[in-house]
Amino acid sequence: MTTGRLARWRLVLGALVSHWMRRPLQLAMLLAGLMLATALWSGVQAVNAEARASYATAADRLGTGALPRLEPAGGQALTTADFVALRRAGWQVSPVVEGRLRNGTARVSLLGIEPVTRLGLTPAANDGGDASAGPGPQADLGAFITPPGQGYATAATARALDGADLRGLAIVIDADAPPNTLIVDVGIAQGLLGMGENLTALVAATAQPPGAPPLDRIAPHLTLSDPQAGSAADPAALTDSFHLNLTAFALLSFIVGLFITQSAVGLAFEQRGGVLRTLRALGVPRAEVLALMAAELAVAALVAGAAGIVLGWAMAAALMPGVAATLSGLYGADVAGSLQLRPGWVLSGLGMALAGTALAGARGLIQTARMPLLAAGMAAPWAQATARGLRLQVIAAGVLVLALPLCLAVGGLVGGFAALACGLLAAALVLPAVLDAVLRLAATRARGVLTGWFVADTRQQLGGLSLALMALMLALAANIGVGTMVGSFRSTFTGWLDQRLSAELYVTARTEDEGRAIRDWLATRADAILPIWNAEASLAGQPGRIYGVADDPTYRDNWPLLAAAPGLWDSLAEGRAVLVNEQLSRRAGLDIGDRIDLPGGALPIAGVYSDYGNPSPQVMMGLDDFGHRFPDAPRLYQAVRVAPDRAGALAAGLADRFDLPASAIVDQSQAKRVSLQIFERTFAVTAALNVLTLAVAGIALLTGLLTLASIRLPQLAPVWAAGIPRRRLARLDLLRTLLLAVATGAFAVPVGLGLAWMLLAVVNVEAFGWRLPMDVSVPLLARLGAASVLTALAAGALPALRLARITPGQLLRVFADER
């Protein structure tokens, strides 16, 4: 009996699958849609997972994220003496020095740790793997802590530091070291960063010994931060928004993919309705038919899902270096530029493919289950848009639109994205109703029999194509939205760079003496020398940087101010006020007139400037005031004004005279190029996603058209018999596809601009901390309009060609079959 049942299943499955064997193109489209959807989803997930794993490695190995930190409040100093006092009092703490090393355009994080006290903090740090970064138990501790010392880094990091002046430090290659980070002893780090006895922070054991005296008795100027709270400067918290951004796009692409799968699967059920009935009439139980249909879908999902995962992997591998560059350029987070295979990721990719197919197939399965065994005249065909269906969709869209302000009220990045999703879905849902209304209007205007038939026939096809058209609309809207965002970003950013990098040269000296000598040498050769000193400080509770700048027209005329109090440059020069960057202003809610706590006393804020590409808070003050407050800050950096045509020669002379490395002199144009590169890479990821999304939508349209072509011969045959040649019918078919695509594209424009507004005014502010003016680009819209026409042409060509070549026999068949 069981063998009989197995044989029966094989037979039925064979009959079901034979449908696809007779229509290989349709099968290919179904699989391709599912595969691309999975690839988009899992590719982005791979990128996200890799970046997260990098943060986790850093946090686990170094305890930076996981352990509580003690940091000085309000810009006060934390020194080795504080560390010693706390240890004496019984506190389980270990000192940390953090900073950045520059080598040419490369920036490497420097992390100073104290290996002995460090190992005592976490039990986990003692067992093998976790302690393998930095000096392990077998390492030569003496060589690590005794100058010139040893530094632990990956081979890639070591390459980035090639040629840097590290005062004789020996670099030990350690594959387990966090990406782009050099780990050295605390003392060595203080030396390399010129910090004297200062420390960045103390990391503390999660549980302190019960007898330890409270913090405010031993070191009242220190505050204990909760690692779970995730301050805005925590790389994971900062970059979370970037990843949420990516995930949202992946989800959007997956939804577009779902629309395809839904349309392909739905039409497949529709086409096979007769076979399913026959199978049941011949004695296959309903449950078996359903189970075998589901099994067929599951196999398709697994095959397409697996292919999608491979494709997603390739996509992620191609995008990863760009993402790594973005994350370090934009957020200062260090991420490995390569990819690792994670089983969880593979499973989630397959899971998404299965879930997506299940969602797409559910409707078909339910209809099959309910289908009466005897076909009572055709039930309303799946491919026909019913007035009731359209009404329901419009109602659903209305509900979503009502939910939109609620999502915005929730606020935050999640609220912003939820509102985005509501808006997009609502737009997609009303699209068929809008197109139907347009066609109804056209029907009343149509003159001539053929035109009338054309409009009516188009209306009838709307149901079968609506999912594909929705997918196309979403893809176009996403393209418009993201394209507008990138365009706005680019124009704002380049304008800002021009203002911000208004000096011709930026020169960094290696020592203070050299700095003085350079300024003396330049005094007669340059138009102006503008020293820029800076110091790290805690700003409104977050680590940031304070700059001291000279009073000069360079700033007065160019600085990218978002808000300014009257006379701000004068008050800045006189040390009566400061400027803050937009990030600090938004995060801490500080505005003009508010006072901000600074080392050496609070000052009022006289202006806010835009500071794209920097994750941290920043303050600008007058150079004199800065000198009083930070007498120890190294005086190494200056901007140089000179006639642009003389800048190159001056840079060469300067390098020659002081034997400066190439990285010490930054040419304005070169700096702009590097900044723009980082920026372009940021959006290469989303641009790639956009192109793929459009491709996915094109495939959806093709699938819909191909499937419809096989269903709708009975509608074409009578028109052909009445004397319209096949070529004419084919041309009309192509024209129909084009008109629908153009109408869909027109509908996508306001939706896409709405999306852009949401991205710029809501999501961007939450994710990056700054708001950009919206810049609608007509060329972009024209380009996308052309893209939608091309997509329609590509999708419509094959079905039209097939129709033009159809044999009279196939058309006659329609009449013969009317039994």
Added chain:
Amino acid sequence: MNDASPALAEIAHARGIHKTYHTPGGEVPVLRGVDLSVRRGESVAITGESGSGKSTLLHLIGGLDAPDDGALSVLGTDLRAADDTARATLRRNGIGMIFQQFNLIPSLDVRANLGFQARLAGRFDAARAETLARDLGLSALLGRYPEQLSGGQQQRVAIGRALAGNPPLVLADEPTGNLDEATGDAVAQLMLALVRQRGSALVLVTHSARLADLCDRRVHLRAGRLA
């Protein structure tokens, strides 16, 4: 499994069958108390005007639809109590159904269609299929697909499919409707041979008096009842 046990003399038994279709346009009463008994080795012809309910009755006997009222048992299965699986089992193993609309599987070729139900029932016999194909004049068409066949050719494939598994009950809905007289006669002889040689039962719906005369018995459906 429960192939018609040879001891069962009465293969189909219907008493007081009622069937009404419910349509948006109103009720369509079709059968109003049909009584019918078909025995082993017996052939019964049902005649009646178009729209009188012949196909409806055949579908009820074939377990494709359920009567509103009355007693109906086929090959020992009480069709008023049977669930979907039991009905499917009956159709698969006990009944060869020839549909008025053929209902071939369009994506399978003639050979696969011919053997399909016999294979489903686990009773496929290559030699029998071969003979049937020859007798039905389908030998040259085995590699074709239904859409490449004429209406009569399709009808013969449907007949072959129903007979290939030698089912104990054959239900044929106008099996010769699309055939010329000579072919129709040949096909009728094929069905009757099954009845005579294997003791199966045949219920066939037809407008053809010639065909009806070939059967053991003839009943006429009028006003929802058999006479």
